Amino acid sequence: MIERTEAALSNGAEILVWNEISLLLNSAQTDTIVERVKDLCEDHQAYVLIAVLESNAGDLPKPFDNKSILIDPEGELLWEYLKYFLNPLEGLVINKGSRPIPFVDTELGRMANVLCSDLDFSRYISQVGNDSVDILLVPAFDWKEVTPYHAHMAAFAAIQYGVNIIRANGNGITAFYNTRGHILKQSNTYASDEKITYADLPLTKTTTVYSSIGDSFVHVLMVFLLIIVGLRFLKKVDI
16 A cells, blocks of 8 residues: 555655555554655655554444544644444444544645545535535445445535545545546446556535535425425315
8 A cells, every 4th residue: 555655646646545444454553554654745745545444442442443544745644534424234343433524724625534435424424515625535445236336426425515526445436526526537446457546636616505505495395295285185175
């Protein structure tokens, strides 16, 4: 992973995202990796999001943390984020994270980060719209049966919240989405041995109505439908 990271940065990558659970580490190993990546970030003036499964050495009850760590061009650690939405199997051994979704203002735009299935839950991801995030970094790990469907669900979030998305997938489709949900570049581990995928993101701000009103319009339509059904029912009763 370090070699690939250095190769991507040497080729001009300004934002680099590892896939979910890129490595299985203990806390001391994570610290070592972080220090090495800090040096690379400083050398290449880039942002790198590390994503690892780390054995829990803290006070949390489960044995593992599914985490991501963002490092900036100054070699500073900006955040450690724990996955919030866990599937039932993950929930047996992985500690659940907590709100809010972290974000930071950079010269490239406002960046935020979630992990894989976190992106599937609109009430949670609505924070991205509320916080006017420009670039969402999403380490992921799929399996064959949900490829390509799970990956391309990200396009809806991109459209809803006007955000560019980098979804780095360790198994399945890695893809870059612009604010209109268009795929700028993608690769598929089931079709290629390509380990690094590059794309140019348009760093333009986009404001969407959905970011402001969410599902309110849908709720209004549901109320309207109930009123219509009720009126028809009352009309039948009168007859």
